Amino acid sequence: MESRELAYFVAVAEELNFGRAAERLGMAQPPLSRAIQQLERRLGVRLLTRTSRRVELTPAGEVLLAEGRTALTALAAAEERARRAADPKLVLALKPGGDAGLLEKILARCAAEEIAVEPRFCAIGEQEGLLRGGEADVALLHLPYDEPADLATEVLLVDREIVLMPSTHRLADRTELSRADLDGEEVFEWTDECPAVGGPIRDTGQVGTLVALGQFVAVMPESFAEYVPPNLAAVPLTDGNTSTVVLAWPAESRSRELARFVRVAAGVTAPAAT
Amino acid sequence: MESRELAYFVAVAEELNFGRAAERLGMAQPPLSRAIQQLERRLGVRLLTRTSRRVELTPAGEVLLAEGRTALTALAAAEERARRAADPKLVLALKPGGDAGLLEKILARCAAEEIAVEPRFCAIGEQEGLLRGGEADVALLHLPYDEPADLATEVLLVDREIVLMPSTHRLADRTELSRADLDGEEVFEWTDECPAVGGPIRDTGQVGTLVALGQFVAVMPESFAEYVPPNLAAVPLTDGNTSTVVLAWPAESRSRELARFVRVAAGVTAPAAT
DNA sequence: CGGACCGATACTCTGCCGGTATGGAAAGCC
DNA sequence: GGCTTTCCATACCGGCAGAGTATCGGTCCG
Numbered sequence: 001m002e003s004r005e006l007a008y009f010v011a012v013a014e015e016l017n018f019g020r021a022a023e024r025l026g027m028a029q030p031p032l033s034r035a036i037q038q039l040e041r042r043l044g045v046r047l048l049t050r051t052s053r054r055v056e057l058t059p060a061g062e063v064l065l066a067e068g069r070t071a072l073t074a075l076a077a078a079e080e081r082a083r084r085a086a087d088p089k090l091v092l093a094l095k096p097g098g099d100a101g102l103l104e105k106i107l108a109r110c111a112a113e114e115i116a117v118e119p120r121f122c123a124i125g126e127q128e129g130l131l132r133g134g135e136a137d138v139a140l141l142h143l144p145y146d147e148p149a150d151l152a153t154e155v156l157l158v159d160r161e162i163v164l165m166p167s168t169h170r171l172a173d174r175t176e177l178s179r180a181d182l183d184g185e186e187v188f189e190w191t192d193e194c195p196a197v198g199g200p201i202r203d204t205g206q207v208g209t210l211v212a213l214g215q216f217v218a219v220m221p222e223s224f225a226e227y228v229p230p231n232l233a234a235v236p237l238t239d240g241n242t243s244t245v246v247l248a249w250p251a252e253s254r255s256r257e258l259a260r261f262v263r264v265a266a267g268v269t270a271p272a273a274t
Numbered sequence: 275m276e277s278r279e280l281a282y283f284v285a286v287a288e289e290l291n292f293g294r295a296a297e298r299l300g301m302a303q304p305p306l307s308r309a310i311q312q313l314e315r316r317l318g319v320r321l322l323t324r325t326s327r328r329v330e331l332t333p334a335g336e337v338l339l340a341e342g343r344t345a346l347t348a349l350a351a352a353e354e355r356a357r358r359a360a361d362p363k364l365v366l367a368l369k370p371g372g373d374a375g376l377l378e379k380i381l382a383r384c385a386a387e388e389i390a391v392e393p394r395f396c397a398i399g400e401q402e403g404l405l406r407g408g409e410a411d412v413a414l415l416h417l418p419y420d421e422p423a424d425l426a427t428e429v430l431l432v433d434r435e436i437v438l439m440p441s442t443h444r445l446a447d448r449t450e451l452s453r454a455d456l457d458g459e460e461v462f463e464w465t466d467e468c469p470a471v472g473g474p475i476r477d478t479g480q481v482g483t484l485v486a487l488g489q490f491v492a493v494m495p496e497s498f499a500e501y502v503p504p505n506l507a508a509v510p511l512t513d514g515n516t517s518t519v520v521l522a523w524p525a526e527s528r529s530r531e532l533a534r535f536v537r538v539a540a541g542v543t544a545p546a547a548t
Numbered sequence: 549c550g551g552a553c554c555g556a557t558a559c560t561c562t563g564c565c566g567g568t569a570t571g572g573a574a575a576g577c578c
Numbered sequence: 579g580g581c582t583t584t585c586c587a588t589a590c591c592g593g594c595a596g597a598g599t600a601t602c603g604g605t606c607c608g
Contacts, residue, residue: 001353003277004565018586031566033587043353045360052573052585063359067352067408070526074348078341079275079317085337086319134341150424150525251424252344278596292555305597307556326554326604 003075005039006068008032009047013065016055077134084134089116090261093127093136096205100223100245102140102156105268113264115257131250137258142221143244151248154262157269159221161240164211165233171217172233179239186216208232221245277349279313280342282306283321287339290329351408358408363390364535367401367410370479374497374519376414376430379542387538389531405524411532416495417518425522428536431543433495435514438485439507445491446507453513460490482506495519 011021012032022029040047047061057065084091094103103119110117122130125146127139140156141148163177171177188207211218212231221243228234247262285295286306296303314321321335331339358365368377377393384391396404399420401413414430415422437451445451462481485492486505495517502508521536 001277001349003275003349006349006352019584027565028567029585030568030587030589035565037587043357045357047356050586052587053575055586060356060359064352064356066528067348067355071345071348071352074341074345075275075277075280078280078338078345081341082321082334082338083317083319085334254340293553301596302598303555304557304599309596311556324555326556327606329555 001039001042003072005035006064007072008035009039009061010065010068010072012036012048012055013057013061016057018055073132077132080134084137087116088257089118090138090257091130091136092117092119092138092140093122093130094119094140095124095127096121098124098140098142100140100157100159100221102245102265102268106265109264109268110261113260115261115264117261127248131248137253137255138247138249138261141246141248143246144241145243146248148246148248150251152251152253153246153248154266156245156247156266157223159223159243159245161219161237161243162222162234163217163219163237164208164228165217165235166212166214167231167233169217169233171235174235176236176238178237182217182219188216188218275313275316277346279309280338281346282309283313283335284339284342284346286310286322286329287331287335290331292329347407351406354408361390362531363392364412364531365404365410366391366393366412366414367396367404368393368414369398369401370395372398372414372416374414374431374433374495376519376539376542380539383538383542384535387534389535389538391535401522405522411527411529412521412523412535415520415522417520418515419517420522422520422522424525426525426527427520427522428540430519430521430540431497433497433517433519435493435511435517436496436508437491437493437511438482438502439491439509440486440488441505441507443491443507445509448509450510450512452511456491456493462490462492 008021008025011025012018015021015024018033018036019029022032025032036048043060043064045060046058047064049056049058092106099106099119107117107119120130120136127136127141127146128148128151130136131139131151141151141153143153163171163182165172171181174181188210207218207220208229210216212229219237219240222234222236223245247265249258249262282295282299285299286292289295289298292307292310293303296306299306310322317334317338319334320332321338323330323332366380373380373393381391381393394404394410401410401415401420402422402425404410405413405425415425415427417427437445437456439446445455448455462484481492481494482503484490486503493511493514496508496510497519521539523532523536
């Protein structure tokens with residue numbers, strides 16, 4: 001199967017409309033229709049049921065959509081990694097403010113060890129996609145918020161949780177809180193969708209802004225407290241989950257540079273050994 | 275990147291010779307040369323260093339070879355799974371004799387539950403490849419011999435190890451053995467390469483034959499003892515590893531049929547509940 | 549130095565891919 | 579019920595990418 005055909009199919013399967021899919025692909029509708037027909041003929045399976053009114057996926061189509069997406073990202077990843085293999089620079093994906101104050105130290109140590117590292121900031125929860133897409137070599141994740149499905153990981157540090165709220169909040173003066181104290185509050189759990197703004201939260205700054213606006217209070221790892229602006233208050237949560245900051249990378253990665261980086265970066269939080 | 279281009283590159287990278295690669299691909303050499311050049315131009319990276327005498331991989335080429343292989347199998351898997359999604363039959367990969375006597379019971383129970391299962395026998399260690407290639411839905415593996423990297427697994431049973439030897443062997447009358455007793459013997463560990471026949475062992479029958487010939491004694495899970503022919507003897511190993519028979523399937527699999535199958539098959543070895 | 553090997557280049561051709569125009573079925577509307 | 583809208587399929591056509599043949603040019607070897 002040609003990857004082009006598969007990309008066409010994925011577009012149609014996602015849009016469930018040949019016209020829109022063709023537009024998205026930057027082509028006319030008739031050749032797209034033909035390409036899909038040809039694909040179905042080659043596979044010997046009907047992928048879509050078309051009425052003149054609507055397009056639906058057959059079971060085989062559902063399967064091809066799911067598997068096809070991963071195959072296409074694998075393809076893009078191969079391309080991207082090959083392109084980036086030319087220079088030894090490692091790309092480290094992290095969310096803004098998501099470095100738990102470690103980034104500076106990590107970069108300093110890497111500079112000393114002559115490991116070229118380029119931090120790449122991305123939206124919350126996007127790190128894994130960057131790894132899979134080959135756009136990043138290694139990422140900083142926060143367990144259990146991020147789910148590092150089949151990634152290899154190395155723990156950097158373990159954090160308590162804090163509650164972020166406006167400094168004018170009724171609980172802002174407390175020295176610590178428990179979950180029970182948050183009863184009746186609108187609580188944002190850091191990876192939730194955010195109904196108030198109608199879209200996913202993509203950025204720590206966004207969280208801070210929304211907390212300041214009184215939309216909700218946010219539960220997040222303590223290490224974020226370093227970035228708390230003066231109009232917000234951070235109070236430790238006594239019975240919160242612990243949050244773990246880990247390095248994560250594709251388990252099948254065998255790069256020597258990456259191995260060196262992980263060793264050096266993990267050393268940043270290790271007990272000092274002179 | 276087109277999958278065709280990538281397949282071309284993988285062929286060249288594996289052969290390290292444009293002529294042979296072209297032959298393998300069923301095409302002439304010049305268009306292949308051009309395709310690779312074009313790929314290099316598009317990626318902006320040199321993938322191969324060509325002297326007029328030999329072709330070598332650059333670091334970027336190494337990366338693209340590794341990543342490209344997995345991308346191509348992902349593509350083939352998508353195609354194969356979509357094709358097979360048309361009928362609900364589940365393909366169960368196992369090595370001949372590798373079912374620990376469970377296959378009959380599993381198939382019987384599945385028939386009763388109206389789950390269509392088709393066993394597919396393959397060479398030793400090939401189960402994982404079949405799963406990745408989309409040619410099988412679920413496999414029987416023997417831990418720790420098979421390494422189910424990123425597969426989901428369900429334990430069926432735990433086995434001791436036995437030593438398989440000719441019935442005329444000096445140790446054949448023993449009721450049990452320890453590792454130390456095997457000192458001085460040529461021992462085959464079930465997944466080793468087999469220098470005596472110059473290739474990998476692909477079949478349990480092959481192992482039996484070679485043991486009968488006195489090439490070596492073989493250490494393998496006890497459940498294989500059911501198939502021991504009369505000219506061979508099987509003696510339990512007291513300090514052997516335990517071998518675990520597991521069901522394995524791609525972790526990302528979300529098929530309802532597969533879930534039912536795993537439940538039913540796992541029930542075969544569960545303590546009877548009336 | 550001549551031949552073998554092997555990849556690159558030059559040139560030609562064909563088939564596929566994509567474009568435009570149009571058909572035709574189903575649903576909505578007055 | 580006919581008109582319009584929507585949306586996928588078919589008919590037809592043109593251009594270019596990809597494949598083939600012939601040949602060149604560099605390198606190793608005897």
